[in-house]
Amino acid sequence: MTTVEERQPEQHAFEADVSRLLHMMVHSVYSDKDVFLRELISNAADACEKLRYDSISQPGLSTDGIPPGILVTLNEEARTLVVEDNGIGMTRNEMIDALGTIARSGTKAFMERLDAAKAGEKAELIGQFGVGFYSSFMVADKVDVISRRAGQEEAWKWSSDGKGSYDIVAIDSVEAPTRGTRVVLHLMEDAKRYTDKWTVEKIIRDQSGHVPVPIRLVDKEAAEPAQISDGAALWTKQKSEISKRDYDDFYRGISGQYDEPLTNVHFRAEGRHEYTTLAFIPGSQPFDLFDPDRKGRMKLYVKRVFITDDAELLPRYLRFVRGIVDTSDLPLNISREMIQESPVLTAIRKGITSRILNALEKMADSEPETFAKFWGLFGAIVKEGIYEDFERRPQLLKLARFHTTAVEGATRSLADYVAGMKEGQSSIYYISGSNLEQLNASPQLEGFRAKGIEVMLLTDSVDSFWPTNVPDFEGKSFKSVTQGLADLNEIAGEAGSDEEKQEASSEVVAFIDFARGALGQEVADVRVSGRLTESAVCLVASEHGPDRQLEKILQGAGRLQTASKPILEINAQSQLVMNIASIDDNTFREDAAWLLLDEARILDGDKPVNPRAFAERQARLFTLAMGQGK
Numbered sequence: 001m002t003t004v005e006e007r008q009p010e011q012h013a014f015e016a017d018v019s020r021l022l023h024m025m026v027h028s029v030y031s032d033k034d035v036f037l038r039e040l041i042s043n044a045a046d047a048c049e050k051l052r053y054d055s056i057s058q059p060g061l062s063t064d065g066i067p068p069g070i071l072v073t074l075n076e077e078a079r080t081l082v083v084e085d086n087g088i089g090m091t092r093n094e095m096i097d098a099l100g101t102i103a104r105s106g107t108k109a110f111m112e113r114l115d116a117a118k119a120g121e122k123a124e125l126i127g128q129f130g131v132g133f134y135s136s137f138m139v140a141d142k143v144d145v146i147s148r149r150a151g152q153e154e155a156w157k158w159s160s161d162g163k164g165s166y167d168i169v170a171i172d173s174v175e176a177p178t179r180g181t182r183v184v185l186h187l188m189e190d191a192k193r194y195t196d197k198w199t200v201e202k203i204i205r206d207q208s209g210h211v212p213v214p215i216r217l218v219d220k221e222a223a224e225p226a227q228i229s230d231g232a233a234l235w236t237k238q239k240s241e242i243s244k245r246d247y248d249d250f251y252r253g254i255s256g257q258y259d260e261p262l263t264n265v266h267f268r269a270e271g272r273h274e275y276t277t278l279a280f281i282p283g284s285q286p287f288d289l290f291d292p293d294r295k296g297r298m299k300l301y302v303k304r305v306f307i308t309d310d311a312e313l314l315p316r317y318l319r320f321v322r323g324i325v326d327t328s329d330l331p332l333n334i335s336r337e338m339i340q341e342s343p344v345l346t347a348i349r350k351g352i353t354s355r356i357l358n359a360l361e362k363m364a365d366s367e368p369e370t371f372a373k374f375w376g377l378f379g380a381i382v383k384e385g386i387y388e389d390f391e392r393r394p395q396l397l398k399l400a401r402f403h404t405t406a407v408e409g410a411t412r413s414l415a416d417y418v419a420g421m422k423e424g425q426s427s428i429y430y431i432s433g434s435n436l437e438q439l440n441a442s443p444q445l446e447g448f449r450a451k452g453i454e455v456m457l458l459t460d461s462v463d464s465f466w467p468t469n470v471p472d473f474e475g476k477s478f479k480s481v482t483q484g485l486a487d488l489n490e491i492a493g494e495a496g497s498d499e500e501k502q503e504a505s506s507e508v509v510a511f512i513d514f515a516r517g518a519l520g521q522e523v524a525d526v527r528v529s530g531r532l533t534e535s536a537v538c539l540v541a542s543e544h545g546p547d548r549q550l551e552k553i554l555q556g557a558g559r560l561q562t563a564s565k566p567i568l569e570i571n572a573q574s575q576l577v578m579n580i581a582s583i584d585d586n587t588f589r590e591d592a593a594w595l596l597l598d599e600a601r602i603l604d605g606d607k608p609v610n611p612r613a614f615a616e617r618q619a620r621l622f623t624l625a626m627g628q629g630k
């Protein structure tokens with residue numbers, strides 16, 4: 001067997017993505033390099049918490065009675081900064097996995113976004129993400145990680161200059177911590193300020209003052225360590241003892257985001273269940289907001305021991321909330337699998353969901369501007385709840401805000417909408433699509449606009465689903481303006497908007513009959529429109545079945561084999577239509593009918609049925625109009 005001394009370092013190449021990330025770090029545009037320390041301290045604290053957790057089932061892991069702690073040591077002469085913890089440590093293989101690849105989905109997402117960002121946006125984007133251990137290479141030209149896994153004899157040293165490869169070598173026990181990890185940063189010349197006691201102390205207090213593990217600092221060899229933070233969990237303190245700054249720092253520490261949270265919800269529940277929650281509504285969108293797995297990131301603690309950040313502590317439509325729940329009602333040794341089924345957790349989930357929604361309601365009433373910002377960031381996510389949380393639907397509908405035709409650049413609540421309904425109006429009208437401007441210009445809105453009837457403009461993808469699923473708001477049903485007959489005659493319009501509608505002339509009726517025959521298989525019907533005032537044509541869906549937008553989405557997702565045919569509505573008062581109807585020539589009429597259908601499709605954001613035939617028909621009509629045809 002080889003002894004430790006005889007072993008040669010093994011060289012490993014970094015995974016391609018790591019090399020790319022490191023390159024970015026070294027040549028970083030990071031405005032604030034201080035964050036590397038927060039990342040290292042956060043890893044050290046996680047390692048201590050992991051040991052605390054694993055020791056519950058394997059008490060042998062930490063029998064030495066040494067309390068968890070993080071020690072930061074500075075050496076000005078050697079130009080080193082060391083972060084050491086007595087946590088779980090890493091085996092050789094764990095080092096290779098954790099420090100040679102990119103395991104964090106967040107880091108992957110970060111790199112994708114960074115690649116896509118324009119030059120000017122990069123710095124801002126980087127500021128929103130924590131990028132973990134690799135951020136050390138912003139300030140160090142060499143990093144050593146010496147680690148011994150709790151309960152194991154052997155110790156390993158990982159070293160790299162961040163340029164494509166790293167070495168791993170077994171080292172003598174005396175050179176390693178008894179347990180845990182020591183990260184040694186050999187600082188670059190221009191990063192030597194990180195050996196200055198006051199600088200580092202300030203950074204730790206500012207960034208990491210609330211990690212739940214005590215932090216000490218040594219600034220000179222053999223000096224007594226100074227305690228910088230006591231590791232008391234912020235959430236156990238009284239609200240009155242906590243400043244806004246404390247809350248914000250804590251939020252940044254647990255969320256890995258750098259923004260200022262919009263609000264926090266901090267309460268202690270007593271009675272049937274005992275738990276404390278400290279939750280934050282972020283001030284910017286987390287990177288994983290639109291991930292398909294829709295996972296939340298609330299952390300579960302039992303009696304201050306971190307258990308998991310994988311428990312579903314909130315419904316998915318509140319997945320942007322960051323924070324912790326600490327309870328004494330679960331056993332410490334509960335397995336992560338058992339947690340999901342625990343009735344205690346169900347009760348906690350209910351409790352904190354209510355508190356968060358109540359806090360949002362309060363914000364909407366007392367701080368409408370903050371709420372508008374909140375809705376801009378997370379409204380599309382909260383609306384998923386309208387669709388999937390039957391029990392809380394009324395509360396979510398009350399919270400929801402929408403763009404409507406009534407005001408530009410601002411949003412309205414459903415209560416605002418209902419208050420502005422016209423006499424005889426029994427439905428809440430909406431139109432859905434992906435682009436606000438395009439929706440605003442939809443011909444289907446014309447009749448509603450002319451009568452001053454407000455229409456909600458729904459642009460989030462979830463908007464195509466929930467209105468068909470929700471029977472009503474305060475007794476008013478939801479109705480798409482692109483579906484069924486527009487019975488606008490029943491509704492009293494604004495003064496001056498109610499001129500008598502002319503009946504369709506017999507010529508127009510004849511043209512409509514002709515078009516119905518000519519367009520045959522493409523449309524379910526051709527009829528006189530009750531909703532157009534300016535445009536000549538538009539497409540609508542039949543009364544029953546999905547609205548046009550929903551149908552497109554379902555078809556795009558392969559969930560509809562055959563789309564139902566649209567109805568072509570014709571504006572009998574349009575000058576164009578009347579002119580067309582007056583020409584008694586079937587070739588011309590056929591061209592006109594197809595062109596009108598194609599026009600309606602284009603107005604809907606679609607393509608003509610047959611682009612070539614469309615071009616030919618258009619050419620024939622142009623030629624005719626220029627007086628050269630026939």
Ligand SMILES: Nc1ncnc2c1ncn2[C@@H]1O[C@H](COP(=O)(O)OP(=O)(O)OP(=O)(O)O)[C@@H](O)[C@H]1O
Pocket residue numbers: 039042043044046047085087088089090098099104106130131132133134180181256
């Ligand atoms: N001090 C440490 N002790 C034990 N393991 C560590 C330590 N530092 C890093 N690691 C391991 O390296 C991995 C990568 O660390 P990195 O900071 O890049 O991301 P992360 O900590 O997983 O992400 P996040 O910051 O979102 O929790 C960690 O998940 C952990 O497994």
